[in-house]
Amino acid sequence: MSRIVSMALPASSLSPRNSKFHIKPIKDPPGNIHRYLPVHASPNFSPACTMKISMAQFGEPSKIKLQMNVAKERLWEAIPGSVKDFPWKKAEDLLLKRLVFAGQKAFKWSFITLFIFNSVSDVIFAIARNHELLIPFGLLLGCLATDLLKEIWDVMLHTSKEKGLNLPLLAISCFFVLVKVVSTYFSVRTQVFLLHVANGGLMQVLWLWRGLSKDTANGDEENVAAVQDTQIAINMQE
Numbered sequence: 001m002s003r004i005v006s007m008a009l010p011a012s013s014l015s016p017r018n019s020k021f022h023i024k025p026i027k028d029p030p031g032n033i034h035r036y037l038p039v040h041a042s043p044n045f046s047p048a049c050t051m052k053i054s055m056a057q058f059g060e061p062s063k064i065k066l067q068m069n070v071a072k073e074r075l076w077e078a079i080p081g082s083v084k085d086f087p088w089k090k091a092e093d094l095l096l097k098r099l100v101f102a103g104q105k106a107f108k109w110s111f112i113t114l115f116i117f118n119s120v121s122d123v124i125f126a127i128a129r130n131h132e133l134l135i136p137f138g139l140l141l142g143c144l145a146t147d148l149l150k151e152i153w154d155v156m157l158h159t160s161k162e163k164g165l166n167l168p169l170l171a172i173s174c175f176f177v178l179v180k181v182v183s184t185y186f187s188v189r190t191q192v193f194l195l196h197v198a199n200g201g202l203m204q205v206l207w208l209w210r211g212l213s214k215d216t217a218n219g220d221e222e223n224v225a226a227v228q229d230t231q232i233a234i235n236m237q238e
Contacts, residue, residue: 108209111173115202118180122195131192138193142200146172150208169205169212176201 126132153168176198183194 108206112206115199115206119199119203122192122199126192126196129188129192131189134189134193135196138196139200139203142176142197142202143204145197146176146201146204146208149175169209173202173205176205 126135149172150168179194179198183191
């Protein structure tokens with residue numbers, strides 16, 4: 001039966017020309033077949049070439065560094081002698097001290113402002129509760145407690161008056177702030193007394209801090225005068 005069907009069909013219907021799917025032949029020669037295959041590594045790229053490129057890349061920063069050193073030396077030679085002989089280290093230390101002093105001053109004034117408003121509110125609270133007689137006793141006890149705590153700190157840690165005054169005052173201030181916070185858990189009479197004890201202690205801290213600021217300002221003025229005298233001596237030598 002199959003033999004009869006094949007004989008009945010024309011030869012043109014069995015030819016590949018009438019097929020819907022056409023196969024495109026490869027026209028490239030056999031030597032270019034590697035173009036269609038993935039290439040993992042070039043056989044002509046050797047490790048020695050890689051080493052040369054890496055050494056060239058590492059050599060460029062050294063040249064730039066050498067040029068920068070030469071430019072730095074030429075710039076140093078062009079600077080006048082008076083600028084070279086100027087005590088820059090001393091001036092830098094003086095500038096840092098001035099910046100620290102300015103920061104301490106800003107913190108002090110903000111602390112004073114907060115202390116004044118807080119103290120006024122505590123006085124109003126004591127008067128409203130009819131416990132205004134506790135105000136002077138609390139302030140006096142707070143001042144005495146500040147002096148006592150400072151003396152204990154200096155004796156135990158052997159701190160000097162010039163270098164060791166900031167840290168004790170800061171610690172004492174934190175202590176009295178903690179007293180103000182803890183006072184809210186007591187009765188009204190005890191709370192009023194503790195609030196003014198803390199206010200007296202903070203007031204004494206501010207008084208001691210005022211003396212420290214004066215000493216620091218005097219020391220800075222002496223350093224400025226020393227730097228100016230050094231600059232005048234250098235100019236006279238030239």
